Structures are given as structure tokens and as C-alpha cells.
Amino acid sequence: MSNSTEIPANETTHKHTISVLLENKFGALNRVAGMFSAKGYNLESITVGPTEDISVSRMTIVTRGDDAIIEQIIKQLNKLIDTLKVVDLTYDSFMERELALIKIGTTPDNRSEIMQIVEIFQAKIIDISHKTVTVESTGSGQKVDAIIKMLKPFHIKEIARTGRVALKREFVGEV
Amino acid sequence: MTQHTSPPSPQRQMTGAEIFVRSLIEEKVDIVFGYPGGAVIGIYDALHDISDIKHILTRHEQGAVHAAEGYAKASGKPGVALVTSGPGATNTVTGIADAYMDSIPIVVFTGQVALKLIGNDAFQEADIVGITRPITKHNYLVRDVNELAATIKEAFYVATTGRPGPVLVDLPKDVMAMKTMFSYPKNVKMRSYVPHIEGHQKQLDKAIALIAKAKRPVLYVGGGTILSNASEELTKFAHKTKIPVTTTLHGLGAFPETDELSLGMLGMHGTWYSNSAVNYSDLLISVGARFDDRVTGKTDAFAPEAKKIHIDVDPSNISKNVKVDVPIVGDVKKVLQQLLPSVTALDTKDWIQTIKNWKEEHPLRYRNGKYIRMQHVIQKISEITKGKAIIVSDVGQHQMWTAQFYKYVYPRTHLTSGGLGTMGFSLPASMGAAFARKDFPVISISGDGGFQMNIQELATIREHSVPIKIIILNNGYLGMVRQWQELFWRKRYSQVEMFGPDYVKLAEAYGIPGFRATLTDEVEDVINKMFTIDGPVLAEFKVVKEDNVYPMIPAGQTYHEIIDMPEEKTVSINGEKESDIEMVTITKG
Numbered sequence: 102m103s104n105s106t107e108i109p110a111n112e113t114t115h116k117h118t119i120s121v122l123l124e125n126k127f128g129a130l131n132r133v134a135g136m137f138s139a140k141g142y143n144l145e146s147i148t149v150g151p152t153e154d155i156s157v158s159r160m161t162i163v164t165r166g167d168d169a170i171i172e173q174i175i176k177q178l179n180k181l182i183d184t185l186k187v188v189d190l191t192y193d194s195f196m197e198r199e200l201a202l203i204k205i206g207t208t209p210d211n212r213s214e215i216m217q218i219v220e221i222f223q224a225k226i227i228d229i230s231h232k233t234v235t236v237e238s239t240g241s242g243q244k245v246d247a248i249i250k251m252l253k254p255f256h257i258k259e260i261a262r263t264g265r266v267a268l269k270r271e272f273v274g275e276v
Numbered sequence: 277m278t279q280h281t282s283p284p285s286p287q288r289q290m291t292g293a294e295i296f297v298r299s300l301i302e303e304k305v306d307i308v309f310g311y312p313g314g315a316v317i318g319i320y321d322a323l324h325d326i327s328d329i330k331h332i333l334t335r336h337e338q339g340a341v342h343a344a345e346g347y348a349k350a351s352g353k354p355g356v357a358l359v360t361s362g363p364g365a366t367n368t369v370t371g372i373a374d375a376y377m378d379s380i381p382i383v384v385f386t387g388q389v390a391l392k393l394i395g396n397d398a399f400q401e402a403d404i405v406g407i408t409r410p411i412t413k414h415n416y417l418v419r420d421v422n423e424l425a426a427t428i429k430e431a432f433y434v435a436t437t438g439r440p441g442p443v444l445v446d447l448p449k450d451v452m453a454m455k456t457m458f459s460y461p462k463n464v465k466m467r468s469y470v471p472h473i474e475g476h477q478k479q480l481d482k483a484i485a486l487i488a489k490a491k492r493p494v495l496y497v498g499g500g501t502i503l504s505n506a507s508e509e510l511t512k513f514a515h516k517t518k519i520p521v522t523t524t525l526h527g528l529g530a531f532p533e534t535d536e537l538s539l540g541m542l543g544m545h546g547t548w549y550s551n552s553a554v555n556y557s558d559l560l561i562s563v564g565a566r567f568d569d570r571v572t573g574k575t576d577a578f579a580p581e582a583k584k585i586h587i588d589v590d591p592s593n594i595s596k597n598v599k600v601d602v603p604i605v606g607d608v609k610k611v612l613q614q615l616l617p618s619v620t621a622l623d624t625k626d627w628i629q630t631i632k633n634w635k636e637e638h639p640l641r642y643r644n645g646k647y648i649r650m651q652h653v654i655q656k657i658s659e660i661t662k663g664k665a666i667i668v669s670d671v672g673q674h675q676m677w678t679a680q681f682y683k684y685v686y687p688r689t690h691l692t693s694g695g696l697g698t699m700g701f702s703l704p705a706s707m708g709a710a711f712a713r714k715d716f717p718v719i720s721i722s723g724d725g726g727f728q729m730n731i732q733e734l735a736t737i738r739e740h741s742v743p744i745k746i747i748i749l750n751n752g753y754l755g756m757v758r759q760w761q762e763l764f765w766r767k768r769y770s771q772v773e774m775f776g777p778d779y780v781k782l783a784e785a786y787g788i789p790g791f792r793a794t795l796t797d798e799v800e801d802v803i804n805k806m807f808t809i810d811g812p813v814l815a816e817f818k819v820v821k822e823d824n825v826y827p828m829i830p831a832g833q834t835y836h837e838i839i840d841m842p843e844e845k846t847v848s849i850n851g852e853k854e855s856d857i858e859m860v861t862i863t864k865g
């Protein structure tokens with residue numbers, strides 16, 4: 102989901118990844134998304150899914166704003182009656198992943214070039230036909246951006262992309 | 277209940293509608309303002325035999341919600357409204373938004389089409405939960421009769437705790453017909469909602485240190501003080517520390533305006549001296565106020581020299597509009613109780629003297645004459661009632677004059693729509709207030725514009741002989757808009773002059789005694805006559821058409837741009853001689 106009024110990036114606004122735990126109740130996503138649009142906050146992506154506890158959902162929100170706006174966003178998220186916990190992961194070490202499915206129109210002579218790119222990015226081909234291949238790529242938002250960029254010169258027919266999911270890192274460093 | 281000698285038989289199952297009624301009784305709801313319809317017909321059937329709950333049939337659902345607001349504001353208890361689905365529900369939207377902006381604890385129950393029809397564009401279906409999500413503190417759709425009692429319990433809890441606000445509960449018709457055992461939960465446990473009550477000690481210590489050093493402190497008091505029933509603590513605090521007090525529109529009544537330390541209201545139409553005091557203060561203690569733009573004007577220039585302490589129960593209010601030095605999140609009453617033992621008398625003699633001089637130089641003023649000024653009517657009501665009345669104003673010029681020229685002494689005696697500025701608030705809200713309070717007379721004060729927005733409630737008022745003094749200050753204009761057009765739009769009066777009915781005849785048509793005053797000399801007499809009547813009574817005051825509210829800080833500007841009343845005698849109405857016009861001054865405190 103993305104907001105129509107994109108706030109341009111500058112020195113005072115930063116991208117933030119905010120993790121919200123909420124009661125898994127009817128309309129919870131609407132409450133959060135509605136709050137963002139009502140207050141005019143930027144919303145780059147929002148994902149929601151169940152957690153280890155079925156009564157709790159986790160929402161991962163990617164937004165942008167200066168410190169004052171981010172402070173308000175966190176307060177407004179906390180103010181929602183169903184909110185259990187809000188964590189701004191931005192200043193923590195955190196793991197983030199996005200997933201994209203990229204369907205590419207192929208010709209007999211470019212197929213192997215596509216396969217090479219897929220290999221370099223440790224992506225996967227999950228569907229193939231005479232005229233298309235579909236690539237699954239998982240990774241940081243930047244990585245997904247990069248593979249899409251590399252595949253652009255080919256004929257990208259469709260892209261389906263999730264928003265970001267994230268968790269705070271316990272071990273300091275990459276695994 | 278029948279006494280059983282044998283072991284108690286299992287409790288009888290109840291329908292959702294019966295559970296609804298039982299739950300309201302458990303919540304000690306004694307009055308519901310509402311309007312029936314297809315989706316709630318079962319609930320109305322269940323209400324029919326209940327004597328513990330009085331149901332007031334308003335003439336419009338907006339009236340029901342404003343009445344619930346008036347009841348809540350005047351009593352401190354939650355107000356309740358009950359309406360049908362679709363148009364009944366959408367008619368509550370303005371009232372709910374009003375309650376949201378002004379943090380009023382009300383619970384609105386809306387009928388809904390049967391669960392299986394939801395989403396089908398069924399007859400009288402509206403997604404009221406979706407519509408009201410941004411204007412409620414929280415809302416619920418009850419999908420299972422087994423959750424009904426607990427949801428109602430939670431709704432009242434959420435509405436009345438923390439920063440209060442409206443909660444809506446949507447009741448599908450079939451759920452209300454389903455049966456289950458009734459057991460009302462004793463208490464509410466919500467792991468996701470835990471309001472802060474006590475202020476953090478570290479923050480309190482910082483505040484105490486700032487207060488001790490202050491030379492020119494001001495208490496800036498908002499409606500949160502009244503909502504948390506903290507007037508007594510506030511008054512003690514001001515007296516102990518000798519800090520002068522200014523209030524917002526909603527703070528009026530939190531501190532007696534007869535007190536020497538009172539500065540009256542601040543902000544766009546606040547007193548000259550309250551705005552000066554804030555502007556020159558070195559410490560501003562905000563108590564249950566939210567730095568609203570009608571108070572601050574241009575935010576960077578608001579109290580520029582002052583350190584700021586902000587006591588508020590809602591963390592999201594803090595540093596929202598104005599950055600503060602010491603935020604204290606907590607219930608105003610509790611936080612003041614925590615602060616009181618540690619503060620001492622400050623040496624504010626010079627500061628108070630300075631303010632006194634300002635009061636003398638720039639009192640509230642108006643030019644009285646042969647023809648009635650709204651200010652004069654308000655002044656007389658103030659003199660006659662001496663603060664012992666519940667004043668319910670509407671929105672417009674008369675609202676600002678009602679705030680300026682009445683001296684408020686007690687909390688919960690000034691009700692108005694401040695945040696949303698909803699014309700049509702006064703008449704139904706005064707009805708709710710009159711059901712809540714018998715100790716003080718209730719006086720509804722409207723402009724001719726706003727009065728016509730919920731005029732239909734005269735029937736409800738008459739039907740129940742609600743003892744309200746209904747005052748219409750008729751300038752034949754949407755006065756406040758006209759004032760802006762005069763001052764900022766080159767006097768191009770676009771769609772602000774309006775026709776109204778003969779209000780005295782109108783009152784009579786409803787069976788309500790009506791009076792009219794057209795000359796200043798008649799004002800006091802008419803007000804006194806109103807007080808001789810026990811039931812509802814209406815009076816129209818035909819006032820001068822063009823008069824402006826001063827002082828005024830134009831929107832978004834600073835204290836330095838304050839416009840005080842022009843010196844020249846601008847008004848000479850219908851041959852009113854200049855020599856007949858006298859300057860009247862009033863000072864708060």
C-alpha cells in the first residue's frame with residue numbers, strides 16, 4: 102500500500118520500520134491504515150499477519166518522517182485501543198525481508214541470461230512456460246529492488262510484491 | 277425476583293435485546309436519548325417495560341447525541357444514545373465527531389442489519405463502524421450474543437477512562453434476537469489499553485524545580501481539568517503558589533473567575549490581559565489543555581519566553597503542536613495531588629500587579645445603547661445567576677461573548693462545542709444537561725443560525741417539560757462569518773444574512789411560553805420573567821445586527837497582532853444617538 106502524497110526524502114525525514122503488535126480483532130488493519138490517512142502520514146508499506154499467539158497480529162509499517170512526525174506516529178499507534186506494543190526498529194539492529202514474484206516474458210535467446218541473474222541474486226524460478234518465467238526473490242527491500250532493476254531490460258509482465266516484514270535482531274551480526 | 281427454596285434453577289436465557297437492557301442497568305444508566313427504527317425494534321420492545329431507564333425520544337438522532345453529550349458534560353457520567361441502523365446511525369455522526377473533539381464520554385448504540393446481510397446493501401444498511409472509526413475513541417460490531425455483555429462493559433470503560441471520548445457499539449438485528457445466559461462482567465481487563473494515571477516522579481521533580489524558579493508563571497487550564505474533576509486541586513494549587521490562571525474555552529469554570537488570580541479566557545477571543553500574561557510569561561503550566569490553534573495562534577510565537585510544563589492524560593497531545601520542556605503524562609487530578617505538597621508560594625506580587633494594570637488598561641468592553649448588544653444580555657444573565665447556572669452556548673459570536681461576559685465560578689457550568697464548533701449543539705445539549713442536573717438552572721444560549729439547526733428539539737423539551745431557559749440572540753446574521761467577511765473579506769457579505777421565523781409564535785406553537793426584548797431597557801425584565809417560569813421558556817433578544825467580537829487575534833497570527841475594539845464609535849443604529857452610547861467594561865478576576 103502506498104500513499105499518494107509521497108513526502109520527499111531529505112535530511113530531516115528518514116525511513117522508519119515500525120513493528121506493531123495488536124489484538125487480532127476485526128478491522129485492526131483498517132484502524133491503523135485509516136489513522137495514517139486521517140493524519141496525513143506517509144505509509145510506504147504495511148503488512149499484517151498472525152504471530153505465534155493467534156490472538157495477536159503483527160503489523161510491520163514502513164513510513165517516512167522527521168523525528169517529530171515519527172514520535173507522533175508512534176504515539177498515535179499506541180493510542181489505538183487494540184495496540185499492545187509499538188517498537189520503532191529503525192535504531193535497533195533488525196532483520197527485514199520482502200518477497201517479490203516477477204513474471205517475465207521470455208524469448209528463446211534471453212532465457213539463460215535471466216537464469217544467470219536469478220542465480221546471482223539467489224532467487225528462484227517457480228514457474229516456467231514457453232513464453233514466461235516467474236521469479237521469486239526474497240530479501241531486504243534493497244535486494245528486491247536490485248533484482249527488479251536488473252530484470253527491467255527484459256519484458257517484465259507483472260510484479261507482485263509484499264511489504265516489509267521485520268523482527269528485532271537478538272544476535273548482533275548477520276547469520 | 278422469586279425466592280427459590282429448592283436449589284436455584286439455572287438462570288433463564290435472555291435475548292440480546294434483554295441483555296442490552298440489563299447491561300445498561302448494570303452500568304447504572306438512568307437515561308437514554310434515542311430514536312427507534314426497524315433494526316432496533318427488538319431493543320425498544322425490551323426497553324418498553326423497564327422503569328429503571330428513562331428513554332427520551334428526541335426529534336432527530338443528532339439531537340439524541342448532543343443530549344447525551346450535554347448529560348455527560350454536566351454530570352461527569354457517561355451519556356447514552358440509541359438509534360436505528362442506516363440513516364439513524366449516520367445522523368449521529370456530527371454528534372459523535374463533536375464528542376470526539378471535546379473528549380466527552382458517551383456510548384452510542386446503533387442498530388445494524390442482520391449479520392448475514394452486512395455488506396449486501398441491505399435496506400437501511402450503513403457501515404457505521406467504518407464511518408465512525410476516525411471519530412470514535414473506539415468502536416465495536418457485536419458479532420456474537422455471547423460477547424454482548426462484555427462488549428458493553430468494555431465500551432463504557434473505554435469511554436470514561438483515560439482521555440474520555442465517544443464509543444460506538446453496532447448491534448446487528450439478529451444478534452439481538454439470539455439467546456444466551458446473561459452474566460455481566462465485574463471488571464474489565466484489557467491488556468492493550470491501560471491509561472496512565474500517575475505522573476512520573478522524575479517529571480514531577482523537574483516541574484517542581486521549574487516552578488520554584490518562575491518569576492512570571494501562568495497556569496493555562498483546559499477542559500481536561502474539568503473532565504478529571506480537578507477544579508478543587510487546581511484552585512488549591514493556584515492559591516498555594518500564587519500563580520495566575522487563564523482558561524481555555526473548555527476550561528471556563530475550572531477556576532472561579534471571581535478570584536483575583538483569574539485572567540479569564542485566552543486565545544483568539546481571549547481577554548487582552550490573559551494573552552499578554554501568556555506572551556510575557558516565563559513559565560507556562562498547561563493543565564489538561566492541548567495547545568489548540570485557537571489558543572496558540574502561530575505556534576512558534578506562543579509564549580515565546582516561557583518554559584513549558586504540560587500535564588495531559590493523552591501522551592499524543594504532548595509536543596503535538598508546541599514543543600514542551602516538561603511533559604507529565606497522567607490524570608490531571610492525580611498529578612496535581614502529586615505536585616501540591618512540593619510546591620510553595622512564589623513571589624509573584626510584581627507579576628500580579630503588572631497583570632492588574634493590564635486589566636485596568638484593557639478590560640473587556642462593549643458599547644451599550646438603546647438597542648440590545650449580546651454582551652449586555654450575557655452580562656445581565658451573569659449578574660442575575662451569579663455563576664449558579666449551567667450555561668450552554670452554541671457556536672458563533674454569541675458563543676464568544678458568552679465565554680467573555682459571563683463570570684464562571686463552578687466546574688461543569690459552561691458547556692459548548694469547542695473543538696468541532698457544531699452549530700445546533702446548544703438546544704439538545706441543554707436538554708441533556710437539564711436531565712442530569714437539578715441543582716442549577718440550565719440556560720441555552722443560541723444564535724439565530726444555530727438555533728434553527730436543531731429547532732425540532734423544542735418538541736422534546738416541551739413533551740418532558742424540561743426546565744430550560746432558551747435564549748436566542750438574534751442578529752439576523754450568521755454573525756461570526758459576517759464578522760470575518762467584514763474584517764478580512766472587504767465586507768463582501770456572502771450568504772450570511774438570514775431570515776428566521778417569529779420565535780415567540782414558534783415557542784407558542786410548541787406550547788412553550790415565549791418573550792421578546794427589542795430594547796436594552798427590556799433585557800433585565802425579560803430575563804427575570806424567564807426565572808419565574810418553572811418549565812421550559814424561550815426568549816428572543818433582537819440584538820444589533822453588526823457588532824464584532826473583540827479582542828481578536830486573527831487566525832494563525834501572534835499576540836502582537838491582537839485587534840482590540842476600535843476607539844471610534846462605529847455604531848449608530850436606527851438613530852441611536854452617540855450620546856446614548858456608553859462604554860461598559862468588565863474584568864475577570
Ligand SMILES: Cc1ncc(C[n+]2csc(CCOP(=O)(O)OP(=O)(O)O)c2C)c(N)n1
Pocket residue numbers: 670671672673674675697698699700722723724725726727749751753754755756757
Ligand atoms: C454546523 C455548522 N455549520 C457551519 C458552521 C460555520 N459557522 C461558524 S459560526 C457561524 C455563524 C453562526 O451564526 P448564529 O448561529 O446566528 O450565531 P452568531 O454568530 O450570529 O452569534 C457559522 C455559519 C458551523 N460552525 N457549524
Ligand SMILES: [Mg+2]
Pocket residue numbers: 672723724725749750751752753754755
Ligand atoms: Mg446570528
